[in-house]
Amino acid sequence: xxxxxxxxxxxxxxxxxxxARELLAQSTHDAEAFTRELCxxxxxxxxxxxxxxxxxxxxxxxxxxxxxxxxxxNLIPSDExxxxxxxxxxxxxxxxxNMKAIxxxxxxxxxxxxxLSDGLNAADGVELRRVRRVxxxxxxxxxxxxxxxxxxxxxxxxxxGVACRVLDDHLRxxxxxxxxxxxxxxxxxxxxxxxxxxxGRSDARGWHTDWPHDLSAYGNRDAGRNAGCIxxxxxxxxxxxxxxxxxxxxxxxxxxxxxxxxxxxxxxNPRGHSDGITTSxxxxxDMQVTAPAGSVYIxxxxxxxxxxxxxxxxxxxxxxxxxxxxWWLSVDxxxxxxxxxxxxxxxxxxxxxxxxxxLQPLMRHLCPDExxxxxxxxxxxxxxxxxxxxxxxxxxxxNPDSLSEANAHICVPVMPAEQR
Numbered sequence: 001x002x003x004x005x006x007x008x009x010x011x012x013x014x015x016x017x018x019x020a021r022e023l024l025a026q027s028t029h030d031a032e033a034f035t036r037e038l039c040x041x042x043x044x045x046x047x048x049x050x051x052x053x054x055x056x057x058x059x060x061x062x063x064x065x066x067x068x069x070x071x072x073x074n075l076i077p078s079d080e081x082x083x084x085x086x087x088x089x090x091x092x093x094x095x096x097x098n099m100k101a102i103x104x105x106x107x108x109x110x111x112x113x114x115x116l117s118d119g120l121n122a123a124d125g126v127e128l129r130r131v132r133r134v135x136x137x138x139x140x141x142x143x144x145x146x147x148x149x150x151x152x153x154x155x156x157x158x159x160x161g162v163a164c165r166v167l168d169d170h171l172r173x174x175x176x177x178x179x180x181x182x183x184x185x186x187x188x189x190x191x192x193x194x195x196x197x198x199x200g201r202s203d204a205r206g207w208h209t210d211w212p213h214d215l216s217a218y219g220n221r222d223a224g225r226n227a228g229c230i231x232x233x234x235x236x237x238x239x240x241x242x243x244x245x246x247x248x249x250x251x252x253x254x255x256x257x258x259x260x261x262x263x264x265x266x267x268x269n270p271r272g273h274s275d276g277i278t279t280s281x282x283x284x285x286d287m288q289v290t291a292p293a294g295s296v297y298i299x300x301x302x303x304x305x306x307x308x309x310x311x312x313x314x315x316x317x318x319x320x321x322x323x324x325x326x327w328w329l330s331v332d333x334x335x336x337x338x339x340x341x342x343x344x345x346x347x348x349x350x351x352x353x354x355x356x357x358x359l360q361p362l363m364r365h366l367c368p369d370e371x372x373x374x375x376x377x378x379x380x381x382x383x384x385x386x387x388x389x390x391x392x393x394x395x396x397x398x399n400p401d402s403l404s405e406a407n408a409h410i411c412v413p414v415m416p417a418e419q420r
Contacts, residue, residue: 011416031284031285032284032285034261034285035261035285035286035287038067038261038287039287039290042071042290043063044063044067044069044070044071045070045071045072045073045291045295046059046060046063046070046071046072046073047072047073047074048072048073048074048075048158049073049074053157053158053161056072056158056161056162057158057161057162057165060072060158060162060298061162061165061166064162064166064238064241064298064299064300066262067261067262068259068261068262068263068264068265068299068300068302068303069259069261069264069289069297069298069299069300069303069305070162070297070298070299071289071291071295071296071297071298072158072159072162072295072296072298073291073292073295074292074294074295075153075156075158075159075245075294075295075296076153076245076247076293076294076295077294078293078294080149080153080294081247081293081294083149084147084149084150084153084247084294085247085248085293085318087146087147087148087149087150088147088150088178088247088318088320089316089318090146091143091146091147091178092178092180094146095140095143095146095178097125098125098126098127098140098141099140099339099340101125101126102114102126102128102140102339103339105126106339113137113337113338113339114126114128114137114138114339127140127141128140128141129141129142129345129346129347129348129351130346130368131332131344131346131368132332132344132346132365132366132367132368133332133336136336137336137337137339138346139339139341139344139345139346140339140345141345141346141347141348141351142176142345142346142347142351142363142366143176143177143178143320143342143345144176144347144355144363145347145351147320148354150245150320151355151356151359152356153245154173154322154356154359154362155356155358155359155362159243159296159298160358160362162241162298163241163324164377166238166241166300167238167239167240167241167324167325167326168326168327168328168378169375169377169378169381170326170327170361170374170375170377170378171324171325171326171327171361171362172324172325172326172327172329172331172362172363172365173322173323173324173325173362173363174240174323174324174325174329174331174332174343174344175211175321175322175323175331175342175343175344175345176320176321176322176323176342176345177320177321177322177342178318178319178320178321179193179244179307179319179320179321180316180317180318180319181193181255181307181308181311181316181317181319182311182316182317183254183311183312183313183314183315183316183317184200184311184312184314190310191310191311191312191313191316192308192309192310192311193206193307193308193309194206194307194309198309199309199310200309200310201309201310202252202309202310203281203282204280204281204309204310205258205279205280205281205282205283205286205306205309206279206280206306206307206309207258207260207270207271207277207279207280207283207304207305207306208270208271208279208304208305208306209269209270209271209301209302209303209304209305210240210242210299210301210305210323211227211229211240211301211323211343212227212228212229212230212239212240212301212325212329213229213230213234213239213240213269213301213302214227214229214301215229215232215269215271215272216229216271217229217335218335218338218341218343219335219338224335224336224337224338225335225337225338225341226334226335227334227335227341227343228330228333228334228335232267232269232272233267234267234269234302236265238264238300238301238302239301239325239326239329240300240301240323240324240325240329241298241299241300241301241323241324242298242299242300242301242321242322242323242324243296243297243298243321243322243323243324244257244296244297244299244319244320244321245295245296245319245320245321245322246291246292246293246294246295246296246297246317246318246319247293247294247318247319247320248293248315248316248317248318248319249291249292249293250288250289250290250291250317250319251288251290252288252290253310253311253312253313254311254312254313254315254317255308255311255313255317255319256288256289256290256291256308257288257289257297257299257305257306257307257308258286258287258288258289258305258306258307258308259286259287259288259289259299259303259304259305259306260283260285260286260287260303260304260305261285261287263302263303263304264299264300264302264303265302266302266304269304270304283304286304288308301323324362327374327375327378331343331344331365332344332365344365344366345366346366346367346368347363347366347367348367348369349367349369349370351367352364352366352367352369352370361375
């Protein structure tokens with residue numbers, strides 16, 4: 001055989017070997033047994049109380065890579081959790097009241113969106129803030145405005161450490177909202193998330209992935225409300241971390257989030273039109289997250305997950321959800337209308353300045369009066385790259401004869417088409 005024939009044979013054998021390995025993995029992997037063991041060991045969880053910062057961050061990054069999610073237990077100190085939980089519950093009432101007032105104004109004025117030119121203000125029971133983008137309608141204030149106690153924990157170094165390692169050094173919190181999961185009511189109404197008619201079944205799901213990997217992208221075919229989505233198949237790259245801060249204990253009966261371990265690297269998607277997945281049905285190996293109050297669940301936005309449609313614990317699940325993005329992800333260019341759109345809800349300048357100093361860089365893009373400049377670690381990378389350029393130029397000027405062999409040790413292989 002000549003060289004080309006030998007290379008072709010190697011490629012064929014490598015492809016056959018890879019296919020055999022995949023078939024072997026499928027035949028030997030018992031998803032449900034794996035998940036039972038994962039639930040028993042809680043290998044996805046790392047304690048903020050007993051482990052060092054490096055141990056928590058390294059553990060979370062490894063768990064996100066392997067399972068697509070992790071939990072930091074007891075991130076909010078136990079003696080502060082109750083107060084934060086009460087604050088969030090009170091904020092939820094205020095936010096719901098504000099949203100109702102805004103919708104009433106829209107109905108009475110006949111506008112599709114509210115306008116600051118209507119002279120609306122807090123005295124009218126309406127809270128609105130202008131957004132950074134010119135000629136776009138205002139939005140309700142960011143939920144963080146009503147949660148100053150919670151705000152003190154949001155930029156915890158363990159959380160930012162994980163996010164920086166997975167995403168990038170310059171981060172943005174592109175969305176933040178409260179997520180309540182009601183418990184069963186005395187009148188017999190079932191607990192759970194979503195419309196009451198769909199609640200109460202422990203074997204029901206609502207599988208999806210999160211923005212920017214949410215295929216429906218909030219708005220379906222409505223261009224004014226659609227935020228855009230990465231197309232399938234998703235690249236093997238984390239682009240967003242979704243964090244759910246549990247302020248009540250969660251488990252299988254009290255509002256734990258459903259997730260499918262390992263699904264963040266799947267080429268299929270629950271909402272994929274040709275992937276044959278029923279979004280409302282259980283998936284072998286799915287599980288509900290368990291965590292004590294004061295913990296934060298972190299997941300890759302590609303992970304298949306669902307809010308629980310049942311909660312028989314006797315208490316509402318109280319949680320705050322936020323989405324962390326790298327600076328280069330376009331978090332607010334689309335979905336310009338939709339008063340209920342939680343993407344990039346804005347802050348006034350006074351509200352921004354009232355945030356904890358360590359939280360301000362993560363939410364600066366939400367304040368129209370602040371210039372959102374690149375953070376120092378990104379600039380440091382640019383400076384290092386510039387120094388490499390200068391080094392090459394110096395070598396060209398000072399020792400031009402060395403250039404012809406300077407990169408002789410560099411070899412860039414071209415991957416065969418069959419392996420791409």
